[in-house]
Amino acid sequence: MTNRFGAAGGLGRILAWAALASLGTGSMAQTVADQADAPATNLDIPQNLQIFGKFDPNVRKPTAIVNGSVITGTDVDQRVALVAVANNVAQLTDEERQRLRVQVLRQLIDETLQIQEAKASDITITNDEITQSYNGVARKFNRTPPEMAKFLRASGSSDRSLKRQIEGELAWQRYLRRKVDPFVNVGDEEVNAIIDRLQQAKGTEEYNLHEIYLAANDSNRQQVFANARQIIQELQKGQQQFDGLARQYSDASTKSVGGDLGWIRLATLPQQLADAAQQMQVGQVVGPVETAGGFSILYLTDKRQVLTADARDARLSLKQLTVRFPAGTTQADAQARAGQFAKTVQQIQGCGSVEKIAATINAEVVDNDTVRIRDLPPQLQEILLKMQIGQATPPFGSPEEGVRSLVLCGRDDPRGGDAPRPDQIKDQLEQQRVNLRAQGKLRDLRRDAVIEYR
Numbered sequence: 411m412t413n414r415f416g417a418a419g420g421l422g423r424i425l426a427w428a429a430l431a432s433l434g435t436g437s438m439a440q441t442v443a444d445q446a447d448a449p450a451t452n453l454d455i456p457q458n459l460q461i462f463g464k465f466d467p468n469v470r471k472p473t474a475i476v477n478g479s480v481i482t483g484t485d486v487d488q489r490v491a492l493v494a495v496a497n498n499v500a501q502l503t504d505e506e507r508q509r510l511r512v513q514v515l516r517q518l519i520d521e522t523l524q525i526q527e528a529k530a531s532d533i534t535i536t537n538d539e540i541t542q543s544y545n546g547v548a549r550k551f552n553r554t555p556p557e558m559a560k561f562l563r564a565s566g567s568s569d570r571s572l573k574r575q576i577e578g579e580l581a582w583q584r585y586l587r588r589k590v591d592p593f594v595n596v597g598d599e600e601v602n603a604i605i606d607r608l609q610q611a612k613g614t615e616e617y618n619l620h621e622i623y624l625a626a627n628d629s630n631r632q633q634v635f636a637n638a639r640q641i642i643q644e645l646q647k648g649q650q651q652f653d654g655l656a657r658q659y660s661d662a663s664t665k666s667v668g669g670d671l672g673w674i675r676l677a678t679l680p681q682q683l684a685d686a687a688q689q690m691q692v693g694q695v696v697g698p699v700e701t702a703g704g705f706s707i708l709y710l711t712d713k714r715q716v717l718t719a720d721a722r723d724a725r726l727s728l729k730q731l732t733v734r735f736p737a738g739t740t741q742a743d744a745q746a747r748a749g750q751f752a753k754t755v756q757q758i759q760g761c762g763s764v765e766k767i768a769a770t771i772n773a774e775v776v777d778n779d780t781v782r783i784r785d786l787p788p789q790l791q792e793i794l795l796k797m798q799i800g801q802a803t804p805p806f807g808s809p810e811e812g813v814r815s816l817v818l819c820g821r822d823d824p825r826g827g828d829a830p831r832p833d834q835i836k837d838q839l840e841q842q843r844v845n846l847r848a849q850g851k852l853r854d855l856r857r858d859a860v861i862e863y864r
Contacts, residue, residue: 474515475862476522481515489514489575491566497654509640513659520661521578523855528581531589535580543576544569579666582848586663590847596839601832604839608830611675611716617687618712620652620669622697623662625853626704638698638705645695652695652709661704663848669709672838675716683708693788703849712784719824721795722784727820729764731755731773731802734812744809751813752805760800761819779820794818 474481490510494502502510528534541555548558559569622641626634641655653668660669676684683706686699690710697707714720733751735744754771758764768775783791793803797818807813 473864474519475864476519477526477860479522479526481518481522485518485571485574486511486515488567488571489518492562492571492575493654493658495562495565495567496658497651506644509637513637517658519859519861520852520856521575523852523859524582524585525578527851527855528585531585533581533584533588535577535584539580540573540577543580544573547572582663583666586844586848590844590851591840594840594843594847596836596843598832600839601835604835605830605832608716613718614675614716615713616673616675616716617690617710618673618714619671619687620656620709620711621662621664621671621683622652622656622660622669622707623664623849624659624698624705624707625661625849631704634705635698635700638707641707642695642697661849661852663845673714682706720784721823722782722791723824724783725779725822725824726781726783726794726818727779728777728781729761729817729819730776730778730814731764731768731817732776732812732814733771733773735809739809741809744807744813748805748807748813751815755802755805755815758800758802758817761817764817790816 473483473486490502490507493510493514544558545555548555551558551561553561555569562568562572622638624634624638637659641659644655645652653670656669657665659665662669664670676687679687680701682699682701686696687708687710690696690708692710692712695707695709698705699708733747735747739747751771751773754767757767765775783794786794790803790806794816797803799818799820802815802817805813805815
């Protein structure tokens with residue numbers, strides 16, 4: 411959730427390109443479908459097999475040549491550092507670093523294949539385009555391009571690594587627009603049929619899901635399954651966030667938006683995913699869920715009922731009071747200051763008195779007239795749903811950031827749920843079909859590639 415009043419966001423919240431992920435709360439990572447047993451395959455493998463030769467799992471292939479293009483060990487190391495910075499991980503263990511190197515090398519191979527295929531179709535991303543995008547990232551960080559480059563180098567990465575990832579994203583998106591989008595058609599009859607089904611489904615639940623999809627085949631299914639389990643373990647640690655990992659590892663084209671599938675009904679999902687999602691609570695992660703083409707890790711961010719007004723869609727007019735604590739404030743001091751703050755807030759009698767009372771405790775006041783309840787943290791949602799105009803929330807905050815309270819000044823309740831517009835439905839259907847074709851194209855590129863590991 412984005413705090414509409416909040417202070418500066420972290421690295422991934424600002425960066426629009428693939429590697430860098432938004433910073434959320436680590437509490438979201440839970441699993442309910444553990445699937446401890448590895449999946450069955452269709453391979454003809456003897457039960458009493460014998461291994462001929464040696465295999466050392468500690469030997470890693472750090473570099474590769476992909477259709478003549480070299481991926482160096484430095485490329486891998488700098489991208490690993492970029493992933494760590496993006497997910498706010500200060501220190502990787504040796505085991506995490508080794509595993510991440512293998513996964514990053516796989517991503518760099520895909521990225522190289524995508525750039526090569528785009529160039530084969532006379533699609534080239536110019537240096538000016540890459541630089542413009544890179545400079546835009548730097549501006550969002552309130553850094554000049556040289557300062558951004560220095561920051562990345564200090565983190566063990568480089569501006570070259572980030573620019574390479576930007577090039578890969580732009581090249582693949584442009585390739586899909588030129589070679590796939592024009593051949594994806596959605597007719598009016600399909601759109602109207604969906605609108606009819608929505609009306610019939612009014613009141614049923616739909617889900618806002620995010621997905622990390624890992625493609626697998628019979629030859630690598632066991633390894634991909636293990637990788638999926640490792641990703642879930644990273645989420646459980648709370649150090650890395652779902653959308654960052656989706657951008658880094660997902661094989662679906664939704665990786666560029668953190669794996670966001672949008673609002674969907676379970677009937678539109680493959681049965682395995684629908685069964686898993688139906689058991690989920692908001693904020694929960696499940697998986698790995700085996701599908702025909704690989705494995706999925708799902709994250710449920712929200713639920714709502716089809717074409718039904720949701721109280722959490724109400725738009726609020728709020729005033730926020732903030733008292734910041736000095737550096738080094740202890741938990742005990744924070745509790746005492748919060749108690750005094752609470753007594754002062756109780757004196758508020760409507761929004762007209764906020765500024766006067768705030769002045770008595772040197773509190774900052776911030777106004778916002780367009781906040782949806784659902785865009786606030788879950789704890790505040792429950793409180794605000796029950797509040798009357800002029801009331802204030804209990805104090806909330808931390809010793810590091812100070813104490814805050816929200817005063818409810820107005821509320822516009824949502825009208826009855828409206829059906830999506832035909833153009834919105836058409837866009838979503840087209841995007842789904844583009845995603846499927848993009849996955850198929852990338853599988854073909856991997857199958858036909860000449861890759862030499864060193």
